[in-house]
Amino acid sequence: MGFLLAGTLFIIPLLGFTGALGFEGVKVVGLYLLTSVALFVWGVKLAKLKKNFQLSKAWILPALFLLTLLISSLKSKEPVTSLIGEYPYFQGWLSYLFLIFLAVLIAKSKIRQEWIEFSLILSSLFVSLVALKEAFLVYVLHHSVNLYAGRVGSTFGQANFYSGFLLLCLPLVVKHLQRRWGKITFGLLMLGILISLSKLAISLLAGFCFYLIIRAYPKFRKWTLTCLVIVILFSQILSRERHSGIWYSEVVDPQTASWLQLHAPEKRIFIWQxxxxxxxxxxxxxxxLDQVQVAFREYPAPLLPAVYRDVLKDLYITRTHNYLLDLLIFGGLVSLLAWSGVIWQFFKRKTAPEFKEMMILYLIWSFWQNQSIVHLMIFWVFVGLSIRLNETDH
Structure with missing residues (x-):
């Protein structure tokens, strides 16, 4: 059972492009199949041991979250799409059902924590190596490789997706930095993130490395944090004044009428408003679920600000680049409150520091970027693991 679950965590991120399923669809199908096999094996084991299946109170909020998403999906204008999911992500209600099934299996099985960690570390290492190989072929040998927006995508097809996965696995590698293989793995994951050219992933990588430094040298914590705040504020002012940099390109410039007329309105500043x-x-x-585009079509256009009206009427997106907004569109305030409760319970429990670091990175990532099914899988796996560790302590 433990070997099967570890194999699931290792294999799913490595599943690449497959016909009509694309990069994400094949991972979702892999999740369904492998989790179903694990559920069957677990069910047979329970039957042989003649044990009853019981869940603790810790699963009330995940169940409530799942229930609210089901109700909102069944009431949607396209219930089949909400249940199955829409191309290319296929993150419908069934995906959430299997993610929580996987979390339950992690919590109820006797799989060792080290197996979970090493499965994800090894998988992230392979994903990084694939990205490095693609970068070498493109930038050094000038071979033709399928790119997404001019960037390598590894087994995820998108630079942001695979770099986010590598980022989430970094805290698991840090605890092994004293070993040679840990240093090599950490370096390769960093390289994989850097060649993705993902602004968010690289920024979070820099922030995480900065955190590791001040954790190692606590005497300089106040000074380094003060310097960091000054640098961030100064960089924003400089970006605005010189009309360059991330702050200007992502926030300031897109709000001008001239930018609206020349560019597609896919900046977060527009989508979020x-x-x-x-x-x-x-x-x-x-x-x-998966009804963002339906919701956008239903919105009464006359109530939009005049400058947005013409450019936003043909906007087609399936995600808002912010999971909080996605959840509010998918399942409303009730779903968001249930999900927030799951987060609150996670941090309330006694868990390993690296788990909390992973969760913090995940939350920051999900508030600024779309998610692969793999990111959601990591979230629910560690929710399940934290529940198991808490139940074991009691």
């Missing part, structure tokens, strides 16, 4: 207005139409239960 639009999404906030959409959410107010169905604040309690939302529009259903």
């Amino acid at each position: 639009f999404a906030q207005r959409v959410i107010l139409q169905k604040p309690l239960l939302g529009f259903g």
Whole structure:
């Protein structure tokens, strides 16, 4: 059983492009199949031992989260899409069902914590090596390789997706930095993130490395944090004044009318403002899973600011680049509260420091970027693991 679960965590991130399923669909199908096999094996084992299946109170909030998503999905305009998911992500209600099944299996099985960690570390190492290979072929040998927006995508097809996965696995590697293989793995994961050219992933990598430094040298913590705040504030001012840099390109420039006329409105500054207005139409239960585009189409255009009207009318997106907004659109305030409760319970429990570091990185990532099914899998796996560790202590 433990070997099967460890294999699931190792294999799913490595599943690459497969026909009509694409990069994400094949991972979702892999999740369904491997989790189903694990459930069957576990069920047979329970039957042989004649044990009853019981869940603790810790699963009330995950179950409530799943229930609210089901209700909102069944009430949506496209319930089949909400249940199965929409191309290319296929993150419908069934995906969440199997993710929570996987979390339950992690919590109820006797799989060693080290197996979970090493499965993800080894998988992230292979993902990074694939990305490095693609970068070498493209930038050094000038071979033709399928790129996404001019960047390598490894087994995820998108630079942001694979770099986010590598980022989440870094805390697991840090605890092994005293070993030679740990240093090599950490370096390769860093290289994989850097060649992704993902602004968010590289920024979080820098922040995580900075955190490791101040953790190693606590005497200089106040000075280093003060310097960091000054640098961030100064860089924003400089970005605005010189009309360059991330702050200007992502926040300031897109709000000008001239930018709107020349570019597709896919900046977060637009999507988030639009999404906030959409959410107010169905604040309690939302529009259903994978119904972002349906929700955007239903929004009354005359209420939009005049400068947005023409450029946003043809906007087509399936995610808002912010999981909080996604959840409010998918399942409304009720789903968001249930999910927030799961987060609160996680940090309330006694868990390893690296688990909390992973969760913090995940939360920051999910508030600024879309997610692969792999990111969601990591979240629910460690929710399940934290529940198991807490139940074991008691």
